[in-house]
């Protein structure tokens with residue numbers, strides 16, 4: 286859903302993280318959201334960037350999010366930090382939820398790294414309200430770089446463990462221990478930068494299928510086994526279903542890069558095949574699925590594609606539902 290959001294509050298939570306509070310610019314209620322949901326902002330009118338909602342699910346009078354200023358930001362977080370002021374009206378859309386809680390779980394373990402706390406805070410509100418069994422591990426460098434500290438303490442009470450590693454992950458959370466035994470019926474939710482995500486997913490690799498949920502945050506480094514471009518990649522064509530426009534994707538560029546440069550509306554976060562944000566429907570053509578988001582069955586079904594990383598199989602032409 287397209288939204289116009291008015292910024293009614295901006296507060297520094299840490300030197301690099303700001304809290305934004307937004308209301309419906311037209312007055313009235315906002316669409317309700319569930320824990321784990323995000324809003325896409327049309328940052329600097331050129332890019333759509335996703336930011337998770339941190340406030341209490343069900344609140345329709347405001348949205349709250351926390352935004353980390355990323356050092357290599359190409360616009361999104363830099364623009365939000367530097368250009369956006371209280372009273373501004375931002376174009377946005379959503380809310381969408383790619384990171385929902387599974388309320389059928391017997392217990393919920395949440396692991397947040399840095400700004401990955403934002404969806405976890407909303408999850409904390411939801412789990413507390415449901416009387417669920419839950420615990421948060423919140424990993425940051427130091428108390429002074431821990432966003433939403435007081436609110437987290439308030440919402441989670443005894444159900445939170447803070448881990449401060451001083452910038453050395455080996456001194457932080459002991460993932461192998463924390464995730465060693467999967468309590469019966471437990472689910473784990475992980476949100477943070479790529480390093481934490483990789484380590485946590487590996488430590489939980491023996492957990493039952495469907496019980497490990499994750500969302501990438503921050504400009505994570507591509508894991509070693511992800512190849513955005515490979516030797517032998519060939520150019521191929523993609524067609525947009527709505528307009529019939531055809532684009533040639535060179536061997537050394539991604540579908541996302543080409544469409545973005547052409548001014549086609551795209552949404553993305555990681556650009557490394559992890560987060561699922563750039564997913565679009567695939568109408569025809571066989572894709573070479575290189576992402577980490579789709580299951581093997583979904584790749585086999587070939588009805589959607591992560592355009593930041595996946596390509597066409599040799600000789601195939603892709604028609605995208607755009």
Ligand code: FES
Pocket residue numbers: 552553554555556557558559560561562563564576578591592593594
């Ligand atoms: S932008 Fe993250 S999977 Fe494509």
